[in-house]
Amino acid sequence: MSDTTQFATFMLVLLVFWPSYNLVLALFVWWRPKPGGPEVPSRHPLQYWIIIPALNEERVVANTVRSALALDGARTPVQVVVVDDGSDDGTPHVLAEIDDHRLHVLRRNLPDARKGKGEALNHAFRYVRGIAEETGTVHRTVIGVIDGDGRGAPGMLSEITSYFGQRDVGAVQCRVRIHNRTNLLAFLQDLEFSCVVDASQSLRDVVGTVGLGGNGQFVRLATLMQLGDAPWSACLVEDLELGLRVHLTGQRIRYATHATITQQGLVDVNRLLRQRTRWGQGNLQCLGYVPKLLRAKHVGSVALLEFLQYLLTPWLVAPMTLLITALVGINFYAQFSGHSIGSLTVNSGNTLLALAIWLVALVLPGLIWGVVHxxxxxxxxxxxxxxxxxxxxxxxxxxxxxxxxxxxxHVAGRKSWAKTERLVEKESPASKPVPRVA
Structure with missing residues (x-):
């Protein structure tokens, strides 16, 4: 096979793979089996403790607390713990105006405060654990995490409870959406979370490799207690690491396809890059779990491949980006100039056809997800x-x-991060009555 033929074949594979992968993933959204499972009858309902980590969240925290308290119901009793992690804005004042016996505010001051989201969550975990141990409710207590800008959908705890009716389930991850999607960049994030990530997590739910997200994760207290005094780590994506640790205990994580948490999307490109860079760096920090997954006897081969895929991808993105950029550049140079590169010769008469093919391959996946949305x-x-x-x-x-x-x-060893500011919301942060869901 000539170099020209080999090059053309490789480029064709690249062209076909990306849209085909997205199309198969999108079709899986419609094919996937019905979520949930047989619920094990219990004389006592699960007790939900929702933790809201708050560092300078005065713009959003009141709405988040009210939304979390509104999830309370006869079969899904809710207590809310807000960890004020050393806020120096109006967050303490906003929280003080919410008069509800189900709200617990834990104030952390420097030098203990501001050591990362994981430390704040661990502080609340120990608080809840102490109460559950005192009341003898450890095995029916579930801890949920909702970010300062998060909003839980009414009735979502019913679906989550159905998953926890399966005794091998240690955690449940909710679907995430963006509520300020009038902005194009925010809408792109909603497309990503509510369609692409939703389909990926649904596929992982079948394989058994669902990952936990920073917003909308629900974990049994007993499961967290198996992981020690500090189940959340200082990793930049403490949710991903917690999910891996839960999987290594042999317990399942399920994905709730209807229970939805909404959050603010970023409307500034620089802040989005900073957020995604932090996520990518945190993913790299979790690479040390690969040997543990390889040694885990309960992790099947298919599940192992899926784990390796999303742990190793960040390490492969850089060389693959450079390779594909170089190949595309070589292809277009040959198309426009008609010159040969080595033994590669491309007929410049096919330039428009090549451009059309590349354009279709580039935009087709996005259009597929737009239609799915x-x-x-x-x-x-x-x-x-x-x-x-x-x-x-x-x-x-x-x-x-x-x-x-x-x-x-990651290579440079830089780990410091500045918190992203929230957007001002339309609703007033003044205290309002919180309804109880029957």
Whole structure:
């Protein structure tokens, strides 16, 4: 086989794989089996403790607390713990105005405060553990984590409870959506979370490799207690690491396809890059779990491959990005100039056809997910869904840039991060009555 033929074959594989992968993943959304499972009858309902880590969250925390308290019901009793992690804005004042016996505010002061989200969650975990041990409710207590800008959908705890009816389930991860998606960048994040990530997590639910997210994770207290006094680590993505640790205990993590947490999307490109760089760097920090997964006898081969895929991908993005960029550059240079590169000769008469093929391969996945968003949610007009689909390739480029930055920061040993500020919300942070769901 000539070099020209080999090159053409390789480029064709690249062209076909990306849209085909996205199409198969999108079709899986419609095929996937019904979520949930047989619920084991219990004389006592699960007790939910929802932890809200708060560092300078005055703009959003009141709405988040009210939303969390509103999840309380006869079969899903809720207590809310807000960890004020050394806020120096109006967060303490906003929390003090919420008069509800189900709200527990834990104030952390310097030098103990501001050591990362994991430390704040561990502080609340020990508080809840103490109460559960005193009341003898450890084995029916579930700890949920909702970020300062998170909003839980009404009735979501019913679906989560159905998963915990399966005794081998140690944790449940909710679906995430973006509630300020009037902005194009925020809408792209909603497309990512509510369609692409939703489909990926649903597939992992079948394989048994569901990952935990920072927002909307629910874990049995007994499971957390198996992981020691500090189940959440100082990792930059403490949720990913916690998920891996839960899997290594032999317990399952399920993905709730309807129970939804909404959060603010970032509307500034620089802040988005900073967020995704932190995520990528945290992923790299979790690479040390690969040997443990390889030794885990209960992790099957398919599950192992899936774990390795999302742990190793950040390390492969940099060389693959450079390789694909170089190959595409060589291809287009040959197309436009008609010159040969080595033994590679491309007919310049096929330039327009090649451009058309590359353009279709580039934009087709985004358009697929745009259509999925419209059919699945129906809360945005089709023209907006198609427009955001066309912008999806640029969003992926931002992801590649952030991954390269994460690799650089990881190698350089840089771990410090500044907290991203929240946007001002329309609702007033003044205290309002919180209804109890029957």
């Amino acid at each position: 419209r059919l699945k949610h129906g809360d945005e007009p089709m023209w907006r869904c198609l427009a955001v689909g066309l912008a999806y390739p640029a969003f992926l480029i931002l992801g590649s840039i952030s991954t390269l930055r994460a690799l650089y920061r």
